[in-house]
Amino acid sequence: MSRHVILNANVLDLGISGAAWELSGLPRDTVASGDYYAEIGRIAERGTLDAYFLADNPAVREDPRRTPGRALEPTTILVTVAAATSHLGLIGTLSTTFNDPVELAERLLTLDHLSGGRAAWNAVTTYNPAAGGNFGLLEVPSRAERYSRAHEFVDVVTALWQGAAEGRDIDHRGTHFTVSGRLPLGPSPQGHPLIVQAGGSPQGRELAGRTANAVFSAELSLAAGVEHYEQVKQVAVRHGRRRDDVAILPGLITIIGSTHAEAVARYERARELLGPVHELRRLGAVLLHDLVPYHLDEPFPAHVLAELPDPESFTGSLGFRESVVRGVSERLAATGGRYTLREAIGEFGDGGHRRVIGAPEQIADTIEQWFRAGAADGFNLMPDAFPAGLELFVDEVVPILRRRGLFRHEYAESTLRERLAPTATRLPAAV
Structure with missing residues (x-):
């Protein structure tokens, strides 16, 4: 288990709520402003949160008249956030279904260098048919095909990063990719970016347990959280890793008030x-x-x-x-x-993630309960609306967690790896 609760800010445009735009009171074009994302990063760092998490979807999924945004590319936003912060981790979602492993490996390793060793990649497969159409596909590949490609994709990226760190070429010849050579960059301050995985299917748990440093999960009850936690940890052990090599981080939707009412x-x-x-x-x-x-x-x-x-x-x-x-x-x-x-x-109308509505003490109680019960090593926080929802968490919930000995008072480490995966075993390069 982590030395303290891991807390990431999951920045979904103006917030997870469908009414986030109205709740925020911000102009509609705010989500196209780098200053907006930088300010959220500064708020998260003021609360000594672990990382800034960005989702991505290469297609329009919701009515843009109701949910403006989700149009900016994640790694570009994270470069902006990196410039505005000094310690905050930077986690970007990039699909293994619609990317190239060599280009992605170089892009993320570049971010890791520019940020001083604070980058991580949330490796996902893409199942949205609209996204497939954007890449010239009449239909999205099957789940088995997507995860077959995802496993090899992660292996290639990891091999490229390790090859860059060790100054050696790789020679990968697999089912989906043939890659020879090395990246032009050397190792970053943390070696190379961490790997996060977001998938609750059996195939997703297998990929996470084998390769990931952290898992973004979606569990609604404590019992379900404990069950999923154990499943992923056991997969990690089966692949020769330690239980603590992979952190389980469920999504947590927060609606905070000074009182429950x-x-x-x-x-x-x-x-x-x-x-x-x-x-x-x-x-x-x-x-x-x-x-x-x-x-x-x-x-x-x-x-x-x-x-x-x-x-x-x-x-x-x-x-x-x-x-x-x-x-x-x-x-x-x-x-x-x-x-x-x-x-x-x-x-359940928010769709898949646990939601807590209440005063700061109630939010802290849920976090502590799941952490101590072995259902979570931390959470990806999903405020109803930015920036106020995150500010309330940082100013009201974080002090409670600190008083309970569950969260840091200041950053002690310089890289994301030192905070999230200080004892993680090196993943074998599959080349």
Whole structure:
């Protein structure tokens, strides 16, 4: 287990809430400003958070009239954040499905050099059909094909980084890639970037346990968190690594108020701004089922939760779907099947990540409970709206965690590797 809770700021444009734009009070074009991202980085560093996390999706997934942004390329934003900070880690999401490993390895190693050893790569596969169309594909490769490519992609990138650090050429000849030579850069201050993985499917856990320094997971209950935590740790051990070589970091949506009632009022205001159709569509996107035609006050349609006949053909995120299916199924069982669709969107409408609404003490209680129970080594924080949601966490929750001995008072390490993976074993270069 980490020496303290790991806390990253997951910067999703103006925030995770669909009403983040209204809650923030910022102009619509804010998300195209480098100053905006730099200021969030400065807030996160003021709270001594571990890293700044950026998602990415090479396609338009949501109505840009409602959710402006997600148009800037992650590594470019992270260069801006690196210039505005001194210690904050920089984690960028880049797909193994629609990138080239040599170009990606050089781009991220460049970021690692420019930031003084603070970079990490969140390696994901891309299942969105719209993204495939942007790359000339009529359909996205199957899950098995995507993960086969992802495993080899990560091996090639790791080999290139290690070759750069050791001053040697690599000679990789595999199913998907043939790569010979070396990168022009030498080792960064931390050797090379860390690897993060975000995937809750069996294939995702296998990739994470074998290669990742940290995992961005999506679990809604403590029991599910403990189960996933153990699964990934056991995969790591099976591949000759130590349990502590991979940190498990669930997403945590935070809606914070000075009191619980104030936080609830903030949350309900956002729901009113959006209306129930937005939540129905967001939850339906996770389950890959149109929920809009169903009556809100009828029991949740149980057939939507049925086991997939062919999980390999499922085109959404299996990890998100599994966490929501488990959560809704538990509520249906507890209520004798009377759990309504309206209740479900109120509890799970954010789509896959645990949500905590409350005063700072309540947020800190959840973090401590999961950390001490062995369900998480830390969290990827997802405030409802920036910058206020992150400022509240930094100014109100962080001091509580410090008083409990769960979080640092100041940065003691100069690189991200020293903070997140100080004892991690070196990954073998598959060349």
